[in-house]
Amino acid sequence: xxxxxxxxxxxxxxxxxxxxxxxxxxxxxxxxxxxxxxxxxxxxxxxxxxxxxxxxxxxxxxxxxxxxxxxxxxxxxxxxxxxxxxxxxxxxxxxxxxxxxxxxxxxxxxxxxxxxxxxxxxxxxxxxxxxxxxxxxxxxxxxxxxxxxxxxxxxxxxxxxxxxxxxxxxxxxxxxxxxxxxxxxxxxxxxxx
Amino acid sequence: xxxxxxxxxxxxxxxxxxxxxxxxxxxxxxxxxxxxxxxxxxxxxxxxxxxxxxxxxxxxxxxxxxxxxxxxxxxxxxxxxxxxxxxxxxxxxxxxxxxxxxxxxxxxxxxxxxxxxxxxxxxxxxxxxxxxxxxxxxxxxxxxxxxxxxxxxxxxxxxxxxxxxxxxxxxxxxxxxxxxxxxxxxxxxxxxxxxxxxxxxxxxxxxxxxxxxxxxxxxxxxxxxxxxxxxxxxxxxxxxxxxxxxxxxxxxxxxxxxxxxxxxxxxxxxxxxxxxxxxxxxxxxxxxxxxxxxxxxxxxxxxxxxxxxxxxxxxxxxxxxxxxxxxxxxxxxxxxxxxxxxxxxxxxxxxxxxxxxxxxxxxxxxxxxxxxxxxxxxxxxxxxxxxxxxxxxxxxxxxxxxxxxxxxxxxxxxxxxxxxxxxxxxxxxxxxxxxxxxxxxxxxxxxxxxxxxxxxxxxxxxxxxxxxxxxxxxxxxxxxxxxxxxxxxxxxxxxxxxxxxxxxxxxxxxxxxxxxxxxxxxxxxxxxxxxxxxxx
Ligand SMILES: Cc1ncc(C[n+]2csc(CCOP(=O)(O)OP(=O)(O)O)c2C)c(N)n1
Ligand code: SF4
Numbered sequence: 001x002x003x004x005x006x007x008x009x010x011x012x013x014x015x016x017x018x019x020x021x022x023x024x025x026x027x028x029x030x031x032x033x034x035x036x037x038x039x040x041x042x043x044x045x046x047x048x049x050x051x052x053x054x055x056x057x058x059x060x061x062x063x064x065x066x067x068x069x070x071x072x073x074x075x076x077x078x079x080x081x082x083x084x085x086x087x088x089x090x091x092x093x094x095x096x097x098x099x100x101x102x103x104x105x106x107x108x109x110x111x112x113x114x115x116x117x118x119x120x121x122x123x124x125x126x127x128x129x130x131x132x133x134x135x136x137x138x139x140x141x142x143x144x145x146x147x148x149x150x151x152x153x154x155x156x157x158x159x160x161x162x163x164x165x166x167x168x169x170x171x172x173x174x175x176x177x178x179x180x181x182x183x184x185x186x187x188x189x190x191x192x193x
Numbered sequence: 194x195x196x197x198x199x200x201x202x203x204x205x206x207x208x209x210x211x212x213x214x215x216x217x218x219x220x221x222x223x224x225x226x227x228x229x230x231x232x233x234x235x236x237x238x239x240x241x242x243x244x245x246x247x248x249x250x251x252x253x254x255x256x257x258x259x260x261x262x263x264x265x266x267x268x269x270x271x272x273x274x275x276x277x278x279x280x281x282x283x284x285x286x287x288x289x290x291x292x293x294x295x296x297x298x299x300x301x302x303x304x305x306x307x308x309x310x311x312x313x314x315x316x317x318x319x320x321x322x323x324x325x326x327x328x329x330x331x332x333x334x335x336x337x338x339x340x341x342x343x344x345x346x347x348x349x350x351x352x353x354x355x356x357x358x359x360x361x362x363x364x365x366x367x368x369x370x371x372x373x374x375x376x377x378x379x380x381x382x383x384x385x386x387x388x389x390x391x392x393x394x395x396x397x398x399x400x401x402x403x404x405x406x407x408x409x410x411x412x413x414x415x416x417x418x419x420x421x422x423x424x425x426x427x428x429x430x431x432x433x434x435x436x437x438x439x440x441x442x443x444x445x446x447x448x449x450x451x452x453x454x455x456x457x458x459x460x461x462x463x464x465x466x467x468x469x470x471x472x473x474x475x476x477x478x479x480x481x482x483x484x485x486x487x488x489x490x491x492x493x494x495x496x497x498x499x500x501x502x503x504x505x506x507x508x509x510x511x512x513x514x515x516x517x518x519x520x521x522x523x524x525x526x527x528x529x530x531x532x533x534x535x536x537x538x539x540x541x542x543x544x545x546x547x548x549x550x551x552x553x554x555x556x557x558x559x560x561x562x563x564x565x566x567x568x569x570x571x572x573x574x575x576x577x578x579x580x581x582x583x584x585x586x587x588x589x590x591x592x593x594x595x596x597x598x599x600x601x602x603x604x605x606x607x608x609x610x611x612x613x614x615x616x617x618x619x620x621x622x623x624x625x626x627x628x629x630x631x632x633x634x635x636x637x638x639x640x641x642x643x644x645x646x647x648x649x650x651x652x653x654x655x656x657x658x659x660x661x662x663x664x665x666x667x668x669x670x671x672x673x674x675x676x677x678x679x680x681x682x683x684x685x686x687x688x689x690x691x692x693x694x695x696x697x698x699x700x701x702x703x704x705x706x707x708x709x710x711x712x713x714x715x716x717x718x719x720x721x722x723x724x725x726x727x728x729x
Contacts, residue, residue, distance in 0.1 A: 010541065027198065027367065036364040037200075038307070039223060039653075044576065046543035051364075061443035062331075062364040062436065065517040067529035081538050087531040103544065108537040116535045 001031075001154055002055040004064045006083045008074035010101045011048045015075055017167070018146050019052050025155050025163040026054045036062040045103050047079055073149045075128070075142055076101045077113055094120055095149040095190070097128040097141060124148045124190045131185050137175075140182040147186020157187065196367030201357055204332045204368045205271075205299055206231035208339035213374040215266035215294070216244030218254035220623065221652035222273030223308040224362035225301035229271055230653075242376075249658050250594070250623040251276035255283040258296055262352075263388055265380035266294040267343050274302040274313050275593065279624070281318070287352045288322040289398045290388050294377050295346035297339065301357040304483050305514040310574070310591070312512065314483035316460060319354040323402055325409045326354040326460045327418065328435035332366040334458060338418060340371055345412070349405055358482045360514065361436050410461050418458035421466050426451040429524070430474030432467070432487055434458065436515075437480040443517040444526055457487065467491055471498070479503035480520055485511075544579060550646050550710035551577045553682035553690075555585045557708075558613065558642070560687070561694035562587075565611060571604065573597035573625070575617035576650040576712075588615060595624025601639045602632050611698040614641045619649035622658040626670065629703070633671040638701045640694070643667075644682075646712040654715040667705045676704035683710065 005022075009015040016037060023033050036051040051064045069087050072094045074080030080096035087094065096117070100110060117125050128144035143164065150160050164183055168176045199207060206228045209217065219229040229245060237243040244261075248254035251272040258268035270280070277284060277300050284298065300318070303309040319326030327342060329335040338355060346353050386394050413419055424430075431450070433441045434457040442448045455470045457463075471477055471491065477500060479488040485504040492501040502508040508523040509515065522528050545552055554577075562570060572578060572588035573596060580587040590600055601614040616625050621643050632639050645663055649655040659666055667677050676697065680690045690708070697704035 011543065023198065023365070027196075032367065033198070034364060034366045036360055039227070039363050044543035044546065044579070045541075047541040057447070059366075060441075060448060061439045061517050062360050062366075063440070063516050065443060065521070065529055067531045069531070078538055079541075081535050084532040084534055085530055089531050092531065104539065104541055106539050108539065112537055116537060 002057065003053075003071070003154055004069045005052040005071045005073055006064065006069050006086050007050040007052055008072060008079040008083055009048055009076050010079060010103065011045050013075045013101065014142050015048065015050060018073060018142055019050055021146065021160065021163045021167050022052070022054070022153065022155070024166060025159045028159065028163070029155065031056055032059050034059045034062050047082060049083060071095065071149065071152060073145060075145055077117060077125070078108060081116060091122075093122040093124070093152050095124040095145060095152070096126070097145055098125045099127060099129040099141075124193060126186065126189050128186065131189070132182050135178060135181045135185060137178040137182065140179050143179045143182035144186035147183040148190040150183070150187050151190050196369050198365050199332055199336070199368045200227055200363060200365050201329070201332050201335045201361035202227035202301070202363070203231045204335040205339045205355065205357070206235070207368070207370060208336040209269045209297070209343070210235055210237055210243065211371055211373050212340045212343045213267055213376045214243055214269055214343075215376045216258070216261050217269045217271060218244070218248050218257045219271035220248050220251050220254055220276060221649055221655045222276050222301075223652060224303060224359045225271045225273045225276075225299065225357070226652050226655075227362070228299060247655055247658075251280035252283060255280040255287070255298070258298075259283060259287050259290065262292045262294040262296045263381065263385065264294065266377045268294060269297045269299060271299045272301070273309065274300055274315050275309060275311065276300070277315055277318055279594070284318065284352075285322050286390060288324045288402055289390060289395055291350045291398065291401070292346050292352050293350070293380075293382060293385070295343035296352035297342045297346060297355060298352055299339075299355045299357065301359070301362045302483055303359050305359070307359055310593070312483065314486055315354065315356045316486045317484070319356070319460060323406065324351055324353055325412065326356055328356045328458050328460070329361060329418075330435050330438040330456070330458055331361070332364070332368050334418060335361060336368045336370070338458065349408065351402070351405065356435070358436055358514075406461070410463060413459045413461055414463040414465055416459040416463075419463055419466065420456040421469065422450070422454045422456065424450055424452040424454065427453065427474050428476065430455070430470040430477045431480060432457060432470060432477060432491070433480045434487055435482050437482050437520070440515050440517045440520040441480055444521050444524060462487060462490060471501070476500045476502060478508060478523055480509065480515060480523065482515055542582060544582070545576060546713050548713040549576065550682045550708060550712070551580065551644055553684060553687070553710075554615075554642065554644055554708045555580045555587045557682070557687060557690040557694060558615065559585065559587050560691045561698065562613065565698070569609060569611060570613045570615060571597045571601040572614075573616040573620045574651070575620055575644075577615060577617055577644055580615070593624075594620050595628050598625050598628035598639065598641055599631060601641075602628070602637050605637050605639055610638065612639050613694075613698065614639055616641065616643055617650070618643055618645045618647070618659055618663060619655075619657045621663070626666065629667065629672070629705075630670050632703045636702050638703075640697045640700070640704050640706065642694075642706045642708065645707050645709045648712045648715045650712045650714065654712060654718070663707050672703050672705050676700060676702065678704075678706045680706060680708050681710060682708035
């Protein structure tokens with residue numbers, strides 16, 4: 001089994017915690033993992049991405065070849081589209097938050113952006129911000145996104161759940177529970193589509 | 194033994210600790226910063242068993258490492274590629290002194306200039322200094338090479354260089370560790386003449402260094418990090434170094450390349466293996482991250498054989514990072530591509546954080562400079578370099594750490610008036626103090642603004658060496674007290690700040706204005722920590 005994911009977002013949105021959690025679950029299963037991150041200049045509110053690769057065989061490249069990614073997981077809608085050249089045009093899935101992060105003057109028109117997302121064959125477009133806020137933790141939108149991606153990851157949901165538990169354990173039981181709730185809400189949303 | 198997930202940088206750091214490191218000396222710089230930070234946060238770092246406090250700049254870092262080596266202990270120096278320009282003097286001369294305790298110089302190059310002003314290739318520096326260098330292809334090799342590099346350094350009594358590149362530094366994978374080795378005992382040579390580089394001694398030691406060259410190449414020939422992997426199809430052969438080896442193998446299921454492959458991770462180049470692949474194969478593709486360092490040596494300026502292809506021949510791009518697709522094209526394999534980026538996707542360049550003190554400094558600078566016209570603000574490297582972008586468009590130069598003050602001086606010498614230099618607090622202590630001294634010595638009419646945000650913001654908030662003492666430093670260097678001002682970069686103080694800048698711009702001498710307010714990022718981190726501490 002092999003899965004290649006592009007994680008996308010804006011510097012400071014916390015895409016790396018998604019990778020940390022999936023990575024933890026994958027490594028526990030004895031899978032190989034490579035994850036190329038972006039540090040430095042772009043972290044100041046610029047676009048950031050991470051190439052995240054899992055496999056039961058050894059992985060050669062730290063970067064995913066173009067056209068070969070199985071999934072784009074994004075916490076921002078325009079950013080999700082930036083990496084389409086990497087997504088497998090037939091079988092790839094795009095999972096993204098639909099809430100724009102506007103920190104540039106020329107951000108595209110929201111309707112046009114949604115229309116562009118609508119054109120894609122395999123997609124989950126979700127208002128993760130609202131779901132997370134309704135569940136009482138606006139900061140956990142990334143866990144909603146992870147939940148929405150979970151049916152396509154090829155890792156049993158319970159194992160992702162326990163990785164979330166593990167990741168937030170030192171922050172206390174309440175934080176763990178709200179993040180699990182967000183994860184589950186994302187999963188339910190994706191499964192209803 | 195089980196594997197731990199490490200960034201390439203962290204693998205280097207862990208290996209150094211396991212190999213009995215006594216001190217890391219470094220100045221932050223992307224993509225090398227995480228090496229030192231890992232050691233600072235390690236058990237040994239926190240306990241103070243391994244020195245890991247940041248150095249003032251790369252030159253002082255390199256010199257401290259030579260000193261630690263002199264005292265018999267293992268030292269590591271870490272920097273980004275341009276840092277080696279700053280450390281070049283002690284670096285070059287350390288190859289003549291040689292090492293007592295092991296010295297490993299880790300330099301992280303940044304091809305494609307993700308966070309840098311150039312993409313220079315540090316392998317040239319190692320060759321220039323006549324010392325061996327290593328170029329790991331993955332995180333495990335980054336670990337194994339660092340561990341072995343200290344042994345190598347002590348065996349041949351020479352410093353060695355490890356070259357990383359951005360993708361390896363900042364990519365994570367599982368790494369297996371080796372046994373921990375104790376630190377060396379303190380021991381200085383009985384007659385440590387090697388460290389006195391008087392011409393008479395230096396000539397002797399230079400010859401010693403030259404005498405080691407054959408052994409260095411012999412080591413490369415037998416190195417576990419260099420591999421000749423035979424292939425049945427001799428129409429092509431591939432020399433792949435460092436991380437380019439991964440991009441090559443990505444193109445073949447299960448890593449089964451039909452062509453002979455020479456993987457290089459240790460230099461000087463093993464000429465016997467190079468000859469073998471060039472003789473055996475019709476065409477040889479050289480895939481390397483960075484400059485065409487290997488390609489240039491293999492084909493020579495005459496390019497007599499004409500069958501060596503790579504970045505120089507145009508088979509691969511001359512600049513920028515490699516990736517699996519570029520290597521596929523060079524191999525004549527089909528390229529792959531998803532859908533094009535929709536036109537409505539626009540660039541999202543990095544920007545100053547909301548609430549950043551530099552914003553208010555630039556607003557004041559722009560207001561004060563308005564009447565003088567464009568082109569008179571000389572800046573430096575740090576978060577504040579983003580002042581070059583809209584909406585500020587406030588600065589006109591950024592060249593190297595410290596250049597703001599000295600370039601302003603040169604322009605003032607040429608007759609430009611008024612000139613303003615903008616430099617960060619950390620950049621000032623890195624390389625700005627001697628520049629300022631040049632201005633003071635001649636009483637050059639420059640106004641220097643040292644943006645004091647109490648930290649090294651650009652690289653993630655490391656301590657600044659001049660915390661709270663910038664005014665004293667400037668006074669000590671000789672700036673007149675009534676021309677040193679601390680201002681508070683806040684909207685509420687805009688008018689008075691503009692007035693102070695305007696007044697000093699008119700002064701025909703050296704003045705220093707220090708806008709002082711903490712970086713928003715380090716401030717919020719500090720607040721969170723305080724709150725967490727209160728809760729407990
Ligand atoms: C020779 C060299 N070393 C290191 C760097 C990496 N670097 C760029 S800016 C910077 C520090 C900036 O700190 P400061 O001057 O305080 O400005 P701030 O980012 O806090 O605004 C560093 C370490 C570099 N570009 N060149
Ligand atoms: S990190 Fe600090 S210094 Fe850099 S832009 Fe943000 S607030 Fe300003």
